[in-house]
Amino acid sequence: MVTIVNAAKLRSDGPRSGVLKLAIDGRLDADSTGPVWRESTRLVTAARANNVDLDVASMDYCDGSGIALLIQLRRLQQKHGGKLEIHGLRPEFQELLDDWSQGSGETAPKAKVRTQLVEEVGRRAVEVWRDIHELITFVGQLGLALVKAARHPRTIRWRDTVLIAEEVGVNALPIVAMLSFLVGVIMAFQAAVALRQFGAEIFVANMIGLSVLREMGPLMTAIILAGRSGSAFAAEIGTMKVREEIDALKTMGLEPVRFLVVPRVLAALVMTPVLTVFADLLGVMGGSVVMMSLGFPLITFFHQLQLAVSYGSLVGGLVKAFAFGILIAAIGCLRGLQTENGASAVGLSTTHAVVSGIILIVFADGIFTIIYYLLWV
Amino acid sequence: MSSGETIIRVDGFTAAYNGQVILNRLSFEVHRGEVFVILGGSGCGKSTLLKHMIGLYAPAAGTILIDGHNISTAEGDERQQVLRKFGVMYQSGALFGSMTVLDNVCLPLQEFTNLPLDAIRVIASMKLQRVGLGGFDHHMPSELSGGMQKRAAIARAMALDPQVLFLDEPSAGLDPITSAELDELILSLARSLKITFVIVSHELASIFAIADRVIMLDKSVKGIVATGKPKELREHSDNAWVRQFFSRQASTDNPA
Ligand SMILES: Nc1ncnc2c1ncn2[C@@H]1O[C@H](COP(=O)(O)OP(=O)(O)O)[C@@H](O)[C@H]1O
Ligand SMILES: [Mg+2]
Numbered sequence: 001m002v003t004i005v006n007a008a009k010l011r012s013d014g015p016r017s018g019v020l021k022l023a024i025d026g027r028l029d030a031d032s033t034g035p036v037w038r039e040s041t042r043l044v045t046a047a048r049a050n051n052v053d054l055d056v057a058s059m060d061y062c063d064g065s066g067i068a069l070l071i072q073l074r075r076l077q078q079k080h081g082g083k084l085e086i087h088g089l090r091p092e093f094q095e096l097l098d099d100w101s102q103g104s105g106e107t108a109p110k111a112k113v114r115t116q117l118v119e120e121v122g123r124r125a126v127e128v129w130r131d132i133h134e135l136i137t138f139v140g141q142l143g144l145a146l147v148k149a150a151r152h153p154r155t156i157r158w159r160d161t162v163l164i165a166e167e168v169g170v171n172a173l174p175i176v177a178m179l180s181f182l183v184g185v186i187m188a189f190q191a192a193v194a195l196r197q198f199g200a201e202i203f204v205a206n207m208i209g210l211s212v213l214r215e216m217g218p219l220m221t222a223i224i225l226a227g228r229s230g231s232a233f234a235a236e237i238g239t240m241k242v243r244e245e246i247d248a249l250k251t252m253g254l255e256p257v258r259f260l261v262v263p264r265v266l267a268a269l270v271m272t273p274v275l276t277v278f279a280d281l282l283g284v285m286g287g288s289v290v291m292m293s294l295g296f297p298l299i300t301f302f303h304q305l306q307l308a309v310s311y312g313s314l315v316g317g318l319v320k321a322f323a324f325g326i327l328i329a330a331i332g333c334l335r336g337l338q339t340e341n342g343a344s345a346v347g348l349s350t351t352h353a354v355v356s357g358i359i360l361i362v363f364a365d366g367i368f369t370i371i372y373y374l375l376w377v
Numbered sequence: 378m379s380s381g382e383t384i385i386r387v388d389g390f391t392a393a394y395n396g397q398v399i400l401n402r403l404s405f406e407v408h409r410g411e412v413f414v415i416l417g418g419s420g421c422g423k424s425t426l427l428k429h430m431i432g433l434y435a436p437a438a439g440t441i442l443i444d445g446h447n448i449s450t451a452e453g454d455e456r457q458q459v460l461r462k463f464g465v466m467y468q469s470g471a472l473f474g475s476m477t478v479l480d481n482v483c484l485p486l487q488e489f490t491n492l493p494l495d496a497i498r499v500i501a502s503m504k505l506q507r508v509g510l511g512g513f514d515h516h517m518p519s520e521l522s523g524g525m526q527k528r529a530a531i532a533r534a535m536a537l538d539p540q541v542l543f544l545d546e547p548s549a550g551l552d553p554i555t556s557a558e559l560d561e562l563i564l565s566l567a568r569s570l571k572i573t574f575v576i577v578s579h580e581l582a583s584i585f586a587i588a589d590r591v592i593m594l595d596k597s598v599k600g601i602v603a604t605g606k607p608k609e610l611r612e613h614s615d616n617a618w619v620r621q622f623f624s625r626q627a628s629t630d631n632p633a
Contacts, residue, residue: 243474244467251431252485253460 007032008059008066010039015047023055028066037069044076052077057088067093067100138334142265145257149266161263168229169271173278176224180279183216184208184286192294201294205301206308208287213313214372217280219365221272222324226357230332233264234353237336238346246337261333265326272325273318280317312376320368327360384409384541384573385430389439392425399425401599402439405592409540412567412574412587414607417594423577424468426594427545430575431465432456444540461489463541464534468549470526472518478505478529479514485536504532508562524555528562535566541573542566548580560586581625593619 008028013021022040026032044052054073059066070086077084089097115123149156191204237260240246249256284305291301335353339345385407392400399422407413415423428434430441432448441448446459472481482501486492492500502514508528510521518526527547534542547563548556560583566572567587578584584591585607593603593610603610603619611623 240473243469244471245473247428247433248465248467248471248473250433251460251463251465252488253457254484254488 006060008036010036012040012043015049018050020044020047020049020052021055022052023058025058027061028056028059028069029061029063030065033065033069037072040069040073041076044073048080048082050082052082052084054084054086055088056086056093059089059093062093062096064096064100067096070097071101134338135331135334138337139330141257142261142330145255145262146265149258149262155258156266157259157263161266164264165267165271167232168225168267169274172224172228172271172275175228176221176275176279177282179224180212180217180220180282181286183220184212184283185290186286187211187216187283188287188290192290201291202296202300202304204287204291204294205304208284209305209309210313212283212287213280213309213317215317215365216283217276218317218321218324219361220283221275221279221321222328222361223358225268225272225275225325226328226332226354226361229268230328230353230357231350233329233332234335234339234349235346237333238339238349241337241339242341242346256337261330261337264333265329268325268329269322270325272328273321276318276321280314316368316372320365323364323368324361327364328357331356331360382409383407384444385575386442387430387439388442390426390429390436390441391438392422392429392434393437394425398437398599400594403600404439405601405604407541407573407575408590409573410567410571411589412563412576414584414588414591415575415577415594416579416584416591418579418596421594421596422599423579423594424545427543427575427577431463431543432459457489461537462539463543464531464537464539466527466530466534466542466544466547468545470518470523470530472526472529472533474518477515477517478510478521481518481529482533482536485533489537501532501536504535505529507535507566508532509558522555524551524559527551527559531562531566535572539572541575544574544576546577546579548578548583553582556580556583557586563587581623593622 006026008024008026011023011025020043022043024036024040028036052073054070056062074084086097188204188208191207192201195201195203237246237256240260246256249259288298288301292298332353335349335356338352339349383406387406388404390400390403391398403426415426417423425434429436430443430448432441432451435449443459444462446455446462448459451459472478473484476484479498479501482504483497486497486500487494490497502511505511505514508531510525510528510532513521513525513529518529521529531542531544544563547559551559563574563576564587567574574587576587588607590605591603591607591610592601594600595602603614603616605614607623610619612620614620614623
């Protein structure tokens with residue numbers, strides 16, 4: 001650290017009959033301007049004098065920050081129609097002052113201003129509303145495209161659909177299987193600990209059967225799908241958007257919804273129930289492993305399972321899986337199409353796809369629960 | 378060369394994003410067969426104008442007619458018909474990264490014609506040959522250099538034999554030699570296939586080499602500051618700044 005030699009000092013006199021006298025001595029540089037800045041701007045603002053005489057004859061050095069102070073003092077004076085006269089500024093510093101004083105701003109378009117909390121809340125609310133609006137429009141377009149595709153199956157891009165189905169379904173199989181099995185084991189074990197107190201461990205089979213088929217199977221599959229495929233759809237389509245490929249499709253007369261969204265939705269539609277069946281199977285297997293370790297033969301477990309679950313549970317779960325598949329694929333594609341320009345835009349879309357996907361799944365699951373409750377009671 | 382017949386008519390066209398006007402009441406015409414260049418500094422709205430001309434956005438006011446059809450209101454069959462009149466090469470090329478170069482060119486043919494697949498392949502391959510990419514059929518776009526990607530994009534834009542080709546900054550990101558080769562390709566396509574070109578560019582050297590006519594846009598007036606042949610603008614524009622702008626490069630690259 002260099003010790004400050006001869007740091008700048010401010011002397012003041014007045015204001016007397018409309019004139020404020022200021023004098024700055026010493027070195028006015030980045031290290032020493034701070035105190036002088038605060039003091040002098042405060043004096044000039046408070047005085048509102050017609051004239052400020054600034055004597056800098058004994059200022060022996062001045063850098064960019066010093067010049068900035070001079071310019072700032074002049075601005076403050078101009079603000080209320082006063083004048084600043086600078087005396088004794090050395091020619092080399094005068095040159096600097098002139099140089100930094102020139103140049104002008106373009107009349108730039110309004111920049112984003114930092115907003116107050118209330119305004120921000122309002123803005124977000126409008127954004128959410130607009131988002132819902134876009135979602136509804138998109139659902140309409142998608143529905144139309146799916147109907148058209150059903151009427152003219154030849155227009156569906158089957159090759160893409162099969163490739164995407166492979167990625168969405170086959171490649172997700174190991175992770176779906178592993179997680180479902182583990183969740184089955186964990187749930188069965190937790191239930192067994194609780195039921196043992198009543199000597200009712202056999203009812204673990206009932207619990208596993210119902211919760212896996214109705215809830216855990218479809219839900220686990222859907223969440224894995226949102227993380228793996230919803231995000232991938234958003235990233236793929238978002239990248240295409242940024243690289244103007246979506247524009248290229250449109251000017252070639254190819255609707256992005258038909259071209260990109262329909263194959264993805266179809267693939268997810270077919271693969272989610274299939275994956276869910278696997279998740280169900282592996283979840284139940286996880287439960288059976290726990291039961292066997294508790295000393296129940298496999299046949300007893302499956303017998304109990306048969307008593308507990310009906311085809312209704314299985315089909316109810318698969319219907320849910322259908323819906324989850326459509327939702328995840330659609331929201332992933334929508335987020336991709338909504339991608340804005342810029343390097344970080346694709347990342348944002350990907351995040352949005354996963355978050356919105358999971359929110360939608362949970363909402364839809366709630367709705368299904370109500371519907372099933374009304375139907376089955 | 379230009380036949381003097383109008384193929385694109387832009388009339389009182391105004392473009393705005395979120396209520397902020399970018400271009401204000403532009404009117405001009407593009408003639409059949411000419412190479413028409415839209416010129417201007419960064420951010421003055423060249424791409425905006427182009428994207429409206431190809432119907433990606435609807436104008437805030439005014440009309441854009443391509444061969445008599447209003448591109449922004451056309452729907453259904455009429456829209457498909459207008460879209461087939463032109464091809465577009467985007468600034469980044471915008472080739473589909475998951476398809477080979479040949480498949481990129483095949484795509485419009487597959488979607489809009491009933492030709493058998495082997496015929497489509499032959500046609501697409503022929504287009505690639507024409508732009509100097511014979512032998513690159515089975516490369517992926519990412520395996521091509523910047524200049525080659527733009528050629529491939531031109532081949533794709535030409536797949537359905539359009540009357541007009543729109544090019545957004547063909548020389549952006551290219552070295553001068555590659556850029557000059559691309560200019561030659563554009564010229565030869567214009568001369569031999571009688572394709573009308575609408576090109577966004579700010580490369581003076583390339584403008585003098587290829588342009589039949591230019592319009593120059595400027596941010597400060599949100600519109601056109603000069604229209605004409607580049608050489609005439611250099612010699613005779615009423616606007617001193619425009620004269621100076623056109624002479625700048627001419628003095629080094631184009632000793633007339
Ligand atoms: N999608 C958009 N939304 C809002 N403003 C935009 C959009 N695209 C371009 N702009 C603005 O319009 C102006 C013109 O942009 P552009 O047409 O890309 O200019 P050029 O291609 O001449 O460099 C710029 O100020 C840019 O910020
Ligand atoms: Mg541009």
